[in-house]
Amino acid sequence: MPSPYLTVILTIDEPIHMGATAAQGPTSWDTLASGISAAPCTIVHDGNQHGIQLSLTPLGSRALFGMPTAAIGAWMVDLEDVIGSDASELRERIAAHDSWDERFAILDEVFLRRIDALDEVKFDPTLERAWQLLTADAGNARVADVAADVGWSRRHLVNRFAGEFGITPKDSARIARFSAAHSIMRRVEIPSVAEIAALCGYYDQAHMARDWRELAGMSPSRWRAAEQFTFVQADDTDDDADLSA
Structure with missing residues (x-):
C-alpha cells in the first residue's frame, strides 16, 4: 500500500510475484x-510468503543506496541494480540460516x-525539514506553510522536493x-471509519473514502472486509517463530 517509505524485499526460497501496475x-x-x-x-501468492521486508526513510535511501528516492521513483527494480553484489550476498547468506537472529545479524552486517563504505550522506537539511513537516502529524501540514517555514517559494519547494523524493509535496x-x-485499519479492533x-x-x-479509492483502489470498509492477513508480530520469546509477513 502507498506509504512514505521505500520498500526492500529479500525473499527466501521462492521469488515474490507482483501484479501489474500503471x-x-x-x-x-x-x-x-x-x-x-x-x-x-x-502481491500474487498462494497464501505463503517467506522473507524479509524493510521500510526505509528517504534518508535511509541516501545512507544505504547513495542515491535519492527519486532515482527509483515509483518503479520496482532488482535490488542488485541498486546495491550490486551485496544483494545476492544478502539473499544467499540469509537463506542459508534458519535462525531469524542470524538472518537479521547478516542484514545489519552488510x-x-x-x-x-559510502561517502558521508549528503542530504539537504532544508529538504529534510520539509519532508518531516509534510509527513509528520498524519500529513496535515499545508504546502504553502511548509514553503514559508523553510524560506523557499512554493514553486522552488515543489521542484526541489520532487527531484529528491520523486513525488510532490502535496502527494507526500x-x-x-x-x-x-491504513495503520489504524490494520488493528485487530478499530474505531469507526x-x-x-x-x-x-x-x-x-x-x-477519506475518496482518498482510499484513489490510493488503495477501494473504500476503507471494503478493504477491511477483503483483507485476509492481519498483522502478526511473533512473541520475542519465540525463537522459532516466522517473522515474515
Whole structure:
C-alpha cells in the first residue's frame, strides 16, 4: 500500500510475484527495491510468503543506496541494480540460516558495511525539514506553510522536493495521511471509519473514502472486509517463530 517509505524485499526460497501496475507489467523478484508511490501493488501468492521486508526513510535511501528516492521513483527494480553484489550476498547468506537472529545479524552486517563504505550522506537539511513537516502529524501540514517555514517559494519547494523524493509535496502529505489511516485499519479492533477520518485529519468520512479509492483502489470498509492477513508480530520469546509477513 502507498506509504512514505521505500520498500526492500529479500525473499527466501521462492521469488515474490507482483501484479501489474500503471508503470509495469506483472513481475517476479528474488530481491527488489521500490520507491515511494501513490498507487498500491498487488502481491500474487498462494497464501505463503517467506522473507524479509524493510521500510526505509528517504534518508535511509541516501545512507544505504547513495542515491535519492527519486532515482527509483515509483518503479520496482532488482535490488542488485541498486546495491550490486551485496544483494545476492544478502539473499544467499540469509537463506542459508534458519535462525531469524542470524538472518537479521547478516542484514545489519552488510548494510552497516555499505554505510561505512559510502561517502558521508549528503542530504539537504532544508529538504529534510520539509519532508518531516509534510509527513509528520498524519500529513496535515499545508504546502504553502511548509514553503514559508523553510524560506523557499512554493514553486522552488515543489521542484526541489520532487527531484529528491520523486513525488510532490502535496502527494507526500496525502500518502502520509493515508498511511496513518491504513495503520489504524490494520488493528485487530478499530474505531469507526468516521473516527479514523477525524483522527487522521480528513475533512470527513467521504473525504477519506475518496482518498482510499484513489490510493488503495477501494473504500476503507471494503478493504477491511477483503483483507485476509492481519498483522502478526511473533512473541520475542519465540525463537522459532516466522517473522515474515
